[in-house]
Amino acid sequence: MNLDVNHENSTNPALLADLHRILGTHQILSDPLDLLVYECDAYTLEKKVPSVVVLPNSTLEVAEIVRCCKKHQVAFIPRGAGTNLSGAILPIENAVIISLSRMNKVLQVDIENRRALVEAGCVNIWITHAVRSAGLLYAPDPSSQTACTIGGNVATNSGGPHTLKYGVTTNHVLGFEIVLPEGEVIWLGATMEGGEDTGGLDLRGAAIGCEGMFGIVTRVLVNLIPAPQSWRTLLGVFSSVDDASQAVSDIIASGIVPAALEMMDQLITQAVEAAYKFGFPLNAGALLIVELDGLEADLENQAVEVERLCLANHANEVRRARTDKQRADLWKCRKRAFGAIGRLSPNFLTQDGVVPRSKLPEIMRFIQQTSAKYGLRIPNVFHAGDGNIHPLILYNETHAEEVDRAVKAGNEILDRCLELGGSVSGEHGIGVEKAGFMEKQFSKADIEAMKSLRRIFDPEQRCNPRKMFPNGKRCMDFAPRRQISV
Ligand SMILES: Cc1cc2nc3c(=O)[nH]c(=O)nc-3n(C[C@H](O)[C@H](O)[C@H](O)COP(=O)(O)OP(=O)(O)OC[C@H]3O[C@@H](n4cnc5c(N)ncnc54)[C@H](O)[C@@H]3O)c2cc1C
Structure with missing residues (x-):
């Protein structure tokens, strides 16, 4: 067995002993082979095997772990499903990885007020599964929604295909419980019992998108919306990306707000078709998936107009999903497109x-x-x-x-x-x-303001260190793994 996996770190034995006092043995991973799957998220270019991963079952345990990290002055990193695409959970500074994957329940559903209380490790799609029979859904739908967690969604302010019409995570998360880096447990935003408007500063909003640097989200109160009465899902087949892009502009300019407007170019279409056999035309230069939803009475007119705009931009054809199954299959292909890349x-x-x-x-x-x-x-x-x-x-x-x-x-x-x-x-x-890009996109004053806000939540900067902000020293010292043979 030859593991060339950048596993040079070892856990402080006193820290490990304290973690064992808080958690059961089956809640702590410290064997190099167990840790291997935690070496990166879906940004696989940089890797580093952590020295310890803990799997708490409750907010109380999370708070105790965080206090333990404070006592030993070690960093820690909240982790959901590890589907992040920018290395936001790379275990820098020998940090303890705190995985929320076992805190994954839908705790309470309030159909009347259209809200649900879930644990942070709850998988995004499970919320919709839990409320579908009541005609409701949780709107933000990252393409990774069958795996990613609501805690990860809050930390990255996730979007998805249908956020064009419905907005991103911050528009659908009413409040959440967060364990601060000193171990204090607080609630930001609306509670299950309270109304939606809490008054005062919107700290809930400020903490959404913090990429795990403010603390560990443990429970989340989400807003639910009524499932649309009806859909029209169209597939525009174009010879070129240029024509498809112009169709996108024209559809939006017409005043129609599609629920989703997604594009696939030829190479990805060919990979997706090889993987899932949907029947996509392999010679198309670009495909446009346009979904319209809402009241049935209004949809047909919109669909006809979208068809007209696609054809006006030289679409070779515009297909429609005729059944719920065809629609579901089309979305499955779109959402699993990254998975098809393995063929290429x-x-x-x-x-x-x-x-x-x-x-x-x-x-x-x-x-x-x-x-x-x-x-x-x-x-x-x-x-x-x-x-x-x-x-x-x-x-x-x-x-x-x-x-x-x-x-x-x-x-x-x-x-x-x-x-x-x-x-x-x-x-x-x-x-x-993309930490190195922050100075290109924001002024120094903007970045300082963001850092000041972060220090209010995490004065010692032990919570997911060296992410988002330019550090001077980049992370390429965590070189990509060259080979592994087990
Ligand atoms: C195939 C594929 C498709 C994707 N499609 C989309 C898409 O359409 N839209 C989109 O927005 N993203 C998409 N993503 C990216 C990714 O799924 C999202 O960023 C998602 O929100 C990450 O959730 P996670 O549970 O996997 O979090 P992780 O990857 O585990 O963590 C992501 C960040 O959140 C922090 N975090 C996780 N849990 C918590 C918590 N409980 N408390 C505090 N911080 C926490 C971590 O520290 C880290 O900074 C896609 C990824 C893949 C692999």
Whole structure:
């Protein structure tokens, strides 16, 4: 057995002994093989095996673990399902990983007031499963929703295909319980018993999107919405990304607000078709998934108008999902698109830039040029309606020089997003990956203000250290693993 996994850290024995006093043996992982799966999140370019992972069952246990970390002056990192795409849970500074995966229950549902209280480790889709029979749903639907947790969603302010119409996590989380880095347990925002408007400063809003740097979210009160009465789901088949992008602009300009407006280019379509056999046309330059939802009476007119706008932009055809199953299958393919990449490449680097919608054709052309410049394939599947691109840069982590090219290609794409008036993150967060971009996107004063806010919650900066803010020392010292044979 040969593990070349950057496992040079060892846990302080006194810390480990204290953790064993708080938790049962089956709640602590410290064996290198058990820890291997915690070496990274879905940003696999940088890896580091942690020295200890703990799996609490309650807020009380979380608070005790946090106090224990304070006593030993060690850092800790909250972890949900590990689907983050920017290295936000990379175990820097020999931190204790606190995984919320066992605190995963839907605790209470209040149908009358359309809200639910869930534990932070509850998987996003489980909330909708719990309330579907009452005609309700939890709106934010990251494509990872069958795995990612509500705690992770709060920490990254997650979006998803349907956030074009319904908004992101902050628009649907009413309040939450959070264990602060000194071990104090507080509640921010509305409670199950109270109304929605709490008055005073919106600390709930301030803490959403903090990437686990303010404390550990343990319970979350979410808003539920009525499931739409009806849907129309259309698939526009285009010869080029340019035409599909123009259709996106025209649909939005027409005043129609689709629930979702997603694009897949040819390379990703071919990979998805090979994996899931939906019947996508393999020669299409780009596919546009347009979903309209709401009252049945209004939908057909909108669908006809969307069809007209697609055809006016040279769509070869516009298909419709005729049954609930066809619609569900179409969404399954879209949401599992990243998974299909395994057919194309051993590794991929997902970027999460944003550009004004009108700049979509320009950024897509730039991505093609970058792909040619670095000799790397870059399929694209993304939230076109939000101008939120997800180029997937394919590389092989065992070729150091290829890793280097992938990083350079990603950086150039993000630089271009900024030049076009956009942002380096639409929904995946900054993590370690894009910390160096913060100074390009924000002024020094902005960054100082963010750091000051962070210090109010975490004065010693032991909660998920060295994420989001530029550190001077980047994390490339956590080199990608070159090989592993077990
Ligand atoms: C295939 C795929 C598709 C995706 N699609 C989307 C998408 O459409 N939209 C989107 O927004 N994202 C998407 N993502 C990214 C990712 O799923 C989200 O960022 C998600 O919110 C992460 O949740 P998680 O439970 O996996 O959190 P983790 O990855 O475990 O952690 C993410 C961050 O949250 C913090 N955190 C986790 N739990 C807690 C907690 N209880 N308290 C405090 N901090 C916590 C961590 O410290 C870290 O900073 C996708 C990822 C994949 C792999």
